[in-house]
Amino acid sequence: MTPGSNVPLSVPRVAVDVAASSARLDVSGLLLTGDGKVRSDDDFVFYNQPQGPGVSHRSGGGSGPDSITVDTAAVPAGIEKVVVTASLDGGGPFAGTTPTATVRSADDGSVIATFTPTGLGPETALVVVEVYRRGGAWKVRAVGQGYANGLGGIASDFGVNVEEPAAPAAPAPAAAFAPPPAPGLPSAPPPSGAPAAYLPPPPSAPPAAPPAPAPGAGKVNLDKGRVNLRKNETVSLVKAGKPFLSSVRMGLGWEPAFGGRDIDLDASVIAYGPQRNHIATCYFGKLSILNGAVQHSGDNLTGAGSGDDETITVHLGGLPPEVTGLVFTVNSYSGQKFNKVAKAYCRLLDAGTGEELVRFDLTGSEPRTGVLMAKLIKQFSGEWEMTAMGDFIDSRTAKGMVRPASAAL
Template identity: 60%
Template sequence: MTPGANAPLTAVRVTVEVTAPQRLDVSGLLLTAAGRVRSDADLVFYNAPHGPGVTHRPATGAIPDAITVDTWAVPADVAKVLVVASLDDPAATFAGVEPTATVRDADTGRVLTTFTPPRLGRETALLVVEVYRRGAEWKIRAVGQGYADGLAGIASDFGISVDEPQAAAPAYPPPAPAAPPQAPSAPPAPSYIPQSTPQSAPPAPSTPPAPSPYIPQSSPYIPQSTPNPAPSAPAAPPVPPPMPAAPPSAPPAPAEAPRVNLDKGRVSLVKGGSVSLVKSGRPPLTAVRMALGWEPAKRGRNIDLDASCIAFDANRERLETAWFMKLNVFNGAIQHTGDNLTGKGSGDDEAIDVHLDGLPAEVCGLVFVVNSFSGQRFNEVQNAYCRLLDAASGEELVRFDLTGTQPHTGVVMCKLVRQFSGEWVMTAIGEFVDAKTARGMVKPSAGLL
């Protein structure tokens, strides 16, 4: 099998073995149609080897770790069983390691199919294959997605609680060392006795008091050349204190990104540009398609770009992510069309349909991201673009060409933000980060909302 390929199962009970030059731990995840576990008990591994319809077989001698799936015993609310392999040595990675999955008829040992994922790198865990329902039929799909943060990263993505190690409380800084004792200084001479005046001399007449701090020396109210008024003269009227100095002016706010609407047809956005998804005199758009395209590799490994959509609430907290491992969220209001592993073929390579009216009220922002799952940097990818279409008519509304690429594996392409008026505004972002899956894009995306 090749990545993304699927085949029908010809046995009711199948065993998935995963072998590699290094020792592996193989686990199974029971997932619902929403792509989540029902509880932490849906992780089947060496410490919890039995689940409903799924069992773990430990390695013994030449027999490798394996997961066995009895499709007749899998509960009806479980849509797929994901088989995962992680390295036993926490310091090791899959670089230079070629794991192979062998799917057998569990009752006869007959080999049904095999799958060797493409060459891996810094990953320490791997989504190997999934056994899934399609109507009344059971099928198997080759996945081959690696994770750099091990089994814990996979478990978190699919809804299993992972106890993070508690960071030690920062120690209070030690008290600053006491200042060295100062040599006793001579008592200061009284201010009214000049330092050159002997103590026995009578004190000099005191100098007149300094002018009031409220009256600057250059104040026009009392010129410096004006003598003090005679005692018999009436007292001068009190001089009002000057107005307090104005605080330093704040730096000018950056100019707001230009915003246009769709009145004049298709809009070509540049980084920072915004477009309102309305046309004067027409109802606002209710369903849009975000499409991604790129050219396949001319040499070397295939280029596998992945488009994802991350939904946030008003506090910039992630609500859901639509990506190739979870194709629909919010009851289908956001629907991913599926994974393209190479970019081959004309036109768009991946797309995400968004029914804006079907989104829950708490969804305030959608961020569309692209990752290079195969590991190539974006400066190695040719003619990548993102475009927005009217899902009803297929009319292209907005295009954002990914130019000025940088040597990173992730890019935040654009965002859709719900305004107080209810309209949606799309802004091109084009910020590059280092992340190979949507999971690593959540934090940088939240910071750009």
């Protein structure tokens, strides 16, 4: 297909795969009415909201392309078209990348049409194709329209409201981690209907007194924009009560203390299961884990230069379901202590748009060689929460952080 051309659909259910040989793509679909707008945010189908009326999202899982399936018989009567969009996993422009959309029968996989937009440059998101109805029949049209302001720009253009006032806060759902049983006592079975990760205290164990809140303890959200966290403070990665992130990037930076020499610090992320069991570690020696769902930018040996020294991108929707916690750590591989480090920070960005969401500036460094910077924990609701940590450990390597990080979840 060429831009603007269309092909009639001979089957009621079609799947649109979008792939690029040189990069992984995030794909989404928007259901639009005759005025070119969504009816509500429920018409935005993507990683964190994979089901819509007549439209669904399927993850490629790191080994294949993401796909949007349109069941034309189930699309509501008021919807005139479904647009399929793509952006680079991890953000950045499409320059040098050649995405291809393949429209297939969702039932037998036969190819109906293909479309490859060309001449891409600074665009960070694309409307690739649209599946639309005309005169009672359904067709697919090649579009290839680029946006310079990422998937957020497309969503806003089509009426997705990410700035609406937040709904009243509901009680925070339990995190998807099981508290360890009391030493020497077996854990009781969960009550009927309880989540599998729920382990109530043994009947003989006296109830523990609630701990005193630590400095900065509390929970905030992103409804008003970027958040500056204090130690032990938590931010919910939702906006207006709905998950809105499919990929996040953790940037970590540092500088030598005044008059000090260059310092080789290493950023890592450690993945855990619901029983605090270690699953995998992403670090300078293993730059990609969990089928590409977590990717490291590579080793920075000095900390020289402004901005992030090392980054780790996490494709939240691509994480295996058994991953319920991530801990971001920094170690001094050369053995210098953190009191010789200045301006250490971590920040969380929307990997699709590059927008900075959360920042935690580490102060009060200690003469130790490792620090637990922050943790991401998946709630039973499916939402992710980030908590600033700033806990110092004696370890020069990520391997030595696995046990203390597990205990801190």
